[in-house]
Amino acid sequence: VTPTHRLRDRVVWLAGRVSLRSQRLIADHFTGAELRKQHYGILASLADRGPASQAPLADRLGLDRSDLVSLLDDLETRRYVARTPDPHDRRRKNVAITPSGRTVLKKLDALVFAADDELLAGLTPAERVTLARLLERVLSPADRQNLPADRQNLPAKAEEGDC
Amino acid sequence: VTPTHRLRDRVVWLAGRVSLRSQRLIADHFTGAELRKQHYGILASLADRGPASQAPLADRLGLDRSDLVSLLDDLETRRYVARTPDPHDRRRKNVAITPSGRTVLKKLDALVFAADDELLAGLTPAERVTLARLLERVLSPADRQNLPADRQNLPAKAEEGDC
DNA sequence: CAGATCTCAGCTTTACTGACATCG
DNA sequence: CCGATGTCAGTAGAGCTGAGATCT
Numbered sequence: 001v002t003p004t005h006r007l008r009d010r011v012v013w014l015a016g017r018v019s020l021r022s023q024r025l026i027a028d029h030f031t032g033a034e035l036r037k038q039h040y041g042i043l044a045s046l047a048d049r050g051p052a053s054q055a056p057l058a059d060r061l062g063l064d065r066s067d068l069v070s071l072l073d074d075l076e077t078r079r080y081v082a083r084t085p086d087p088h089d090r091r092r093k094n095v096a097i098t099p100s101g102r103t104v105l106k107k108l109d110a111l112v113f114a115a116d117d118e119l120l121a122g123l124t125p126a127e128r129v130t131l132a133r134l135l136e137r138v139l140s141p142a143d144r145q146n147l148p149a150d151r152q153n154l155p156a157k158a159e160e161g162d163c
Numbered sequence: 164v165t166p167t168h169r170l171r172d173r174v175v176w177l178a179g180r181v182s183l184r185s186q187r188l189i190a191d192h193f194t195g196a197e198l199r200k201q202h203y204g205i206l207a208s209l210a211d212r213g214p215a216s217q218a219p220l221a222d223r224l225g226l227d228r229s230d231l232v233s234l235l236d237d238l239e240t241r242r243y244v245a246r247t248p249d250p251h252d253r254r255r256k257n258v259a260i261t262p263s264g265r266t267v268l269k270k271l272d273a274l275v276f277a278a279d280d281e282l283l284a285g286l287t288p289a290e291r292v293t294l295a296r297l298l299e300r301v302l303s304p305a306d307r308q309n310l311p312a313d314r315q316n317l318p319a320k321a322e323e324g325d326c
Numbered sequence: 327c328a329g330a331t332c333t334c335a336g337c338t339t340t341a342c343t344g345a346c347a348t349c350g
Numbered sequence: 351c352c353g354a355t356g357t358c359a360g361t362a363g364a365g366c367t368g369a370g371a372t373c374t
Contacts, residue, residue, distance in 0.1 A: 006207040006272060011291065012185035012279045013204065014298040017225050019182030020341085021302065022175035023363095036363085041176065044169040055331060062180050064365065069333055091331040091373045109169060116175045122304050127297060128174065134294045135177040137285050139184065183365085199339085218355060227341065232357055254349045254355040 011138075018119075025115040033108065038063065038071050040112060043080060043097055043105040051096035053086060080104055174301075181282075188278040196271065201226065201234050203275060206243060206260055206268040214259035216249060243267055 007013045026037050041061050046052070049060065058068045072095060075081040080101035086092035097105070120128045170176045189200050204224050209215070212223065221231045235258060238244040243264035249255035260268070283291045 005211050006275075007204060007211070008299055009295055010275055010279050011181075011295055011298065012189055012275060012282055013200075014295060014302065015178060015182045015185045015282075016200070018174075018298050018301050019178040020225060022178045023341090026175055037176075037179070038364085041170060048168050048170070053331080062183060064367095065332070066334080066367085067365065089331085089374070093332070112169075112173055112175060116173050119175055119178075119301060122300050123297065130293065131297045131301075132172055132174055132177060134286065134290060134297070135174065135181050136171055138181050138282060138294075139177065141285050186365095201340090216355080227343095228356070229343085229358075230341065252350070252355085256356070 022115070022119055025118055026112060029111040029115045030108075033111065035074070035104070035108065038067075039075060039080075040105070040108045042068075042071060042075060043101055043108065046081065046095065046097040047102060047105055051094055053092040053094050055092075057095055075101070078104075185278070185282055188281055189275060192274040192278045193271075196274065198237070198267070198271065201230075202238060202243075203268070203271045205231075205234060205238060206264055206271065209244065209258065209260040210265060210268055214257055216255040216257050218255075220258055238264070241267075 023037065026040075030036065038061070041063075042057070045057065045061055052060070054068055054072070055065055058065045061068075063071075072081060072083065076083055079098055082096050082098055083093045084096070086094050120131070123131065186200065193199065201224070204226075205220070208220065208224055215223070217231055217235070218228055221228045224231075226234075235244060235246065239246055242261055245259050245261055246256045247259070249257050283294070286294065
């Protein structure tokens with residue numbers, strides 16, 4: 001009685017659908033915020049993982065270096081981040097979040113948290129953790145090509161106890 | 164020792180990353196196939212869930228009705244689907260997959276399956292099922308708003324037996 | 327000179343919006 | 351008249367490509 005339903009079993013398809021819904025939820029919650037999803041990602045990454053020059057920053061966000069430029073321009077003109085030339089390598093520009101950037105990040109983080117909560121409304125807290133861990137592990141092999149050495153904090157056991 | 168790492172705990176963010184990687188994998192596997200991800204979705208939906216007119220078809224794929232038009236044009240000119248006017252409601256056009264459409268679907272399905280396998284390389288079979296089920300459940304509440312009465316085949320128990 | 331970094335310009339795909347003619 | 355359907359045109363976001371200037 002399981003008539004194959006291809007799309008329901010293909011994570012590559014389901015991920016696209018969930019991503020689209022996530023995008024809509026975030027966009028809805030962000031109305032009037034003059035910043036978008038990627039801006040939030042940049043601020044969050046800078047706050048949680050420290051400053052970086054643009055190339056590594058783009059890598060850890062999964063963005064293209066060229067697309068990062070205008071996003072940083074947006075944030076820089078609003079004084080949410082600061083681009084300072086690297087004294088050791090004059091090609092690089094070190095990007096750091098500013099105090100006012102942290103203030104905005106706090107507000108945006110609440111919006112993203114609300115969107116996340118809305119997306120996962122049908123799941124228990126334990127299931128949400130399981131889902132996040134599985135998605136993170138799906139991403140890991142691709143990230144290992146980019147990230148230098150930043151990912152040792154996975155205890156290798158996948159948080160069972162539910163499901 | 165868990166320094167908050169916002170992006171790693173937000174499914175709305177992780178879903179976007181996984182979706183992007185999925186998109187790249189599918190696009191890679193589809194090189195030379197003259198059809199894209201959505202074309203596959205249309206064919207798969209028509210094959211697995213039967214023919215439908217365009218509006219319901221768009222709903223069950225999560226596409227916009229307007230975007231479905233040109234996608235169906237592509238498939239129709241290649242004789243993979245057939246649009247036939249509905250005799251009971253002359254506004255509607257019933258869309259069905261053709262025999263040659265099923266042939267192409269088989270080939271595309273192998274490509275998508277390969278992409279899915281590559282995406283989930285780091286997960287065990289049981290974990291893959293768990294991930295698919297969780298993603299499906301995230302999608303369900305949104306789908307119930309669109310689909311008329313097409314989703315009773317979820318027995319309210321989420322196919323455990325693993326995990 | 328090879329390679330990395332930042333930047334810019336242009337392109338494609340995707341999703342959305344608004345409008346329209348047709349029909350129930 | 352209201353609402354649904356299929357279609358079209360235009361818009362904006364997102365990602366990619368290729369190139370250039372600067373620097374290691």
